[in-house]
Amino acid sequence: MRSVFDFIIKPSNKRYDNEVSIDGNNLILNSGIEDHKFVSREAIVIATPTAFKTDIKKGDTIIIHHNVFRRYYNHQGVQKDSSRLFNDNEFVCGIDQIYARKDGDSWKTIGERCFVMPIKNNDPWSLEKERKNIGIVKIGNKTLETLEINEGDLVGFKSNREFEFLIDGQRLYCMESNDILVKHEFKGNEEEYNPSWAESSR
Secondary structure, eight states: OOOSSSEEEEESSOSBOOEEEETTEEEEOOOOSOOGGGBOOEEEEEEOOSSSOOSOOTTOEEEEOGGGTOOEEOTTSOEEOOTTEEETTEEEEOGGGEEEEEETTEEEEOTTEEEEEEEEOOOTTOOOSEEEEEEEEEEOOHHHHHTTOOTTOEEEEOTTOOEEEEETTEEEEEEEGGGEEEEEOOOSOOOBOOOHHHHTTO
16 A cells, blocks of 8 residues: 555654663663654655655665654543554655655765764863754765765754754754855864763664
């Protein structure tokens, strides 16, 4: 069965990613369903739409919006499934809710999406662990490449663009091409900031 405009997908593992492994022991980070940060963003494509062609194929692993798998409580306090639930553990997902697809061992973004990793804040007088609005492009796109901004480049980005994803044990911020404001030159003291809990989710 195929949908006309939507992809049919299923979670690649579970609907919620709320466990990490520390020294061989599993630690549950959150037992509720309200926090979107713990909703799984990784899915497997079961079927592609019939209305248009795309590089995304059946069987591909993709990164999606958290609301696709998310559960919630209605105004009566009753737990409900996402409106995107299609059948049992299968969901429908629009192309605008897909951010990246796995191509071999690497990730390719969809449309204007890109992923940036923050860098450590080396200011000894600051309590912030990462520098604000500065990061390293980890997954780029064709638009950025035409602007000579490539993966591994240090960039400045707009405020409030910290849409957090965990991809292959890395905490990355998803944003769009026009959120990237400037390409910086490395000074030599920049260091990626990836919390230990993110690495343990691999």
